[in-house]
Amino acid sequence: MDKTFIKGLVLLEAMARNDKGSGVSELAAQLLLNKSNVHRLLQALVHQGFARKNTDTNRYELTMKLWELGSRTANKLDVRLESLPFMKQLAEETRETVHLSILDGAEVLYVEKIDSPQPVRAYTTVGGRAPAQCVATGKAMLAWADEDVLGAVKNRLKPHTEKSIVRFGDLRKQLEDIRTKGFAVNTGEWREQVVGAAAPIRDASGKVVAALGISGPADRLPKELLEKNGERMIEVTEMISRRLGYSRM
The missing domain is CATH 3.30.450.40 (GAF domain)
Structure with missing residues (x-):
């Protein structure tokens, strides 16, 4: 089983439950992961279009891509x-x-x-x-x-x-x-x-x-x-x- 993939899915779920966006430190504490690991996972989600960084709040938010897939x-x-x-x-x-x-x-x-x-x-x-x-x-x-x-x-x-x-x-x-x-x-x-x-x-x-x-x-x-x-x-x-x-x- 691909542990990195599983961590990415868990990260997606955690972000979906947070309406105000998520910070790296917050996600790391919540998921019991180190900050560098969370940061790498977030960058992968951003690269694939599933997440973006809000420059005003410095927090990460999910995009509509996940909703589009779910709608299909x-x-x-x-x-x-x-x-x-x-x-x-x-x-x-x-x-x-x-x-x-x-x-x-x-x-x-x-x-x-x-x-x-x-x-x-x-x-x-x-x-x-x-x-x-x-x-x-x-x-x-x-x-x-x-x-x-x-x-x-x-x-x-x-x-x-x-x-x-x-x-x-x-x-x-x-x-x-x-x-x-x-x-x-x-x-x-x-x-x-x-x-x-x-x-x-x-x-x-x-x-x-x-x-x-x-x-x-x-x-x-x-x-x-x-x-x-x-x-x-x-x-x-x-x-x-x-x-x-x-x-x-």
């Missing part, structure tokens, strides 16, 4: 809470597994799911991950992702099945089509016999923050049904987005 996490939790009723409805309608995913680097992270009641179904776990370019929810988010995210994906293209996208040009073309249609499909690119459809969820600023999709066995979800479910995903994700404050201009 809170927004993700809001997405889950607002999506869950719609997920239950979709599960009843389709009798297939319903997933809520967020994008974490070049991967999707499953933050909520409702399993299909049928004995043969798509298997995933909350907290599980998958390559974003291989699953419908991932592609639904990549279609509106920044270039740095796409660059990370480009470096990780490899075959997981015979249908996996392995050329970046092919991925770009598919993402263009997704932006036009409004939804994405997976035709067995992560697991050979598992397919799915998904659409993006937007926050109040219009940014894509998550994606909602369904998945199931390929023999139960032919292309025509996938397309139909994709259209349904758009309807549902637009309702969720509106609940998050998004308004299409």
Whole structure:
């Protein structure tokens, strides 16, 4: 365990509890650390933009960066809470597994799911991950992702099945089509016999923050049904987005 990192986190917590700013000597006494150690930790926080020194009081204060990070996490939790009723409805309608995913680097992270009641179904776990370019929810988010995210994906293209996208040009073309249609499909690119459809969820600023999709066995979800479910995903994700404050201009 990195003791310096732990000390930095404890220091952040102590500063967050002090509305009037914190002095080096005060923090050292409170945390049972020597002054030079506290000073080095504070300089690291200042360098990374988490803290600043108030020249009038000669005390250190936290910046809004920590609040910004916390707000992003809170927004993700809001997405889950607002999506869950719609997920239950979709599960009843389709009798297939319903997933809520967020994008974490070049991967999707499953933050909520409702399993299909049928004995043969798509298997995933909350907290599980998958390559974003291989699953419908991932592609639904990549279609509106920044270039740095796409660059990370480009470096990780490899075959997981015979249908996996392995050329970046092919991925770009598919993402263009997704932006036009409004939804994405997976035709067995992560697991050979598992397919799915998904659409993006937007926050109040219009940014894509998550994606909602369904998945199931390929023999139960032919292309025509996938397309139909994709259209349904758009309807549902637009309702969720509106609940998050998004308004299409």
